[in-house]
Amino acid sequence: MTVTVAASLDEVLEVLEARPGAEILAGGTDFMVEVNFGHRRPRSVVCVSRLPELRGWREEGGELVLGAGLTYTEMMLPPLAERLPALAQAARTVGSPQIRNAGTLGGNLATASPAGDTLPVLAALDAVVVLRRWGGERRMPVGEFLVGPKRTALLPGEVVTEARVPVGLASGPPAVCQEFLKVGTRNAMVIAVASVALVVDWVGRRVRCALGSAGPAPIRAREAEARAESSMDWEGRRLAAADLDAFGHLAGEAARPIDDHRSTASYRRHAVTVCARRALERAMAGPGWTA
Ligand SMILES: Cc1cc2nc3c(=O)[nH]c(=O)nc-3n(C[C@H](O)[C@H](O)[C@H](O)COP(=O)(O)OP(=O)(O)OC[C@H]3O[C@@H](n4cnc5c(N)ncnc54)[C@H](O)[C@@H]3O)c2cc1C
Incomplete structure (x- = not known):
């Protein structure tokens, strides 16, 4: 098995382009369960958990940009939790502290479980999912990205990089x-x-x-x-x-x-x-x- 611990998003995109079938590993809280149960036998893995480009969140162009690498623990912290209290409430219900430290927004989106806790929050926030591949980018509403139980619009070679929420829905109470x-x-x-x-x-x-x-x-x-x-x-x-x-x-x-x-x-x-x-x-x- 080939494992690449990517140091940049460009490296991830290069690996996905050069090694079709390479699988993305973020926090591993879904991925490793599947490996341990023998439901997943990856031959090539690219790790995205340390990528600075996917970490954290920022405000940009009238949107709150949530990195795919944002962890549940980070969702629970102010000031993000004050602006997106529903996301913080959802994050608080996820797993245990260990799972919340490792599990990411991008992993929840890509797993696309009907029970994924961030997903209804993103849907209520009119979130748009950003997908990158070597040489290109697509954006789509979260409702189009999630096409069914454990099924997404993600194509081979693509990685979820962000979910973008309109600032108007992310100003926090009392507004x-x-x-x-x-x-x-x-x-x-x-x-x-x-x-x-x-x-x-x-x-x-x-x-x-x-x-x-x-x-x-x-x-x-x-x-x-x-x-x-x-x-x-x-x-x-x-x-x-x-x-x-x-x-x-x-x-x-x-x-x-x-x-x-x-x-x-x-x-x-x-x-x-x-x-x-x-x-x-x-x-x-x-x-x-x-x-
Ligand atoms: C004990 C336990 C309790 C849990 N409790 C909950 C819960 O209460 N609520 C809940 O919603 N979930 C829960 N989960 C599931 C899990 O923690 C979440 O779905 C988590 O968000 C997955 O993120 P991850 O970073 O660990 O993804 P990983 O496990 O690394 O990856 C999951 C999938 O997403 C793909 N992927 C990851 N990142 C990207 C990316 N950036 N672009 C494209 N594809 C990507 C991977 O290839 C893989 O298919 C639990 C899991 C465990 C083990």
Whole structure:
């Protein structure tokens, strides 16, 4: 097996071009599980975890640029956590401290598990995924990148380098309130049975709601979003109880859940309904809620 510990993004792109089939290793928290279970037998590996180009985050051209190498631990730290509280809440629910130190945003995106915790958050934030290959770059909304369970639009030779979020949705409370709620079979080290990410932009008067573990890929609950936007008292930050109920109900209706060993489809739909309503209630209450 050939292993390249790349020192630069250019080196990664060169290796992917020169060795078709070379597999990308970031934090290894999904990759090595597959290797250890014998589900993956890589012949050529290129490690991206130390690349400065993929690390951290920055603001650029009206967008918050999240490097593919951003770890869960980093997502939980201010000032990023203050600007993207839903991402920080999602990161706090992931695995253990060891997993959160090693696991990355890019790895969560490329694994494309229906239960990937950052994915509904990125969907609710209208994130765009940036893919680089030798001599080129593609950008696409996260909803187009994630094409199904464990399936992405990533082509051979491409690497995820960034997810870009419009600054308008990333200014943090009180202008933009965000929530992430996850239901699992226990409180820690748990794969989501269902999750909801919510972004309420009080300045732009926008509501964004995405569901996790409730379909083959994250689902935007667009009818629920439209209902909340049209019935919200934007000045008073209030919504009638019946409209809150309707929001939860429409979010539940948007789910496309399945029965599996973790849950039934009907429980998943119920969990989405309750979590969506609760998330919106919390967003209206403003900062001060703790997950
Ligand atoms: C004990 C445990 C608990 C976990 N708990 C959770 C949880 O609660 N929620 C959750 O969502 N996940 C969880 N995970 C899964 C995992 O931690 C995440 O999916 C993590 O984000 C993967 O990132 P990584 O850097 O470790 O990726 P790796 O394991 O290195 O790679 C994962 C996949 O992505 C590809 N890849 C990685 N980086 C890139 C890139 N930049 N461009 C293109 N392809 C790339 C790799 O080739 C591989 O196919 C858990 C895993 C473990 C072992």
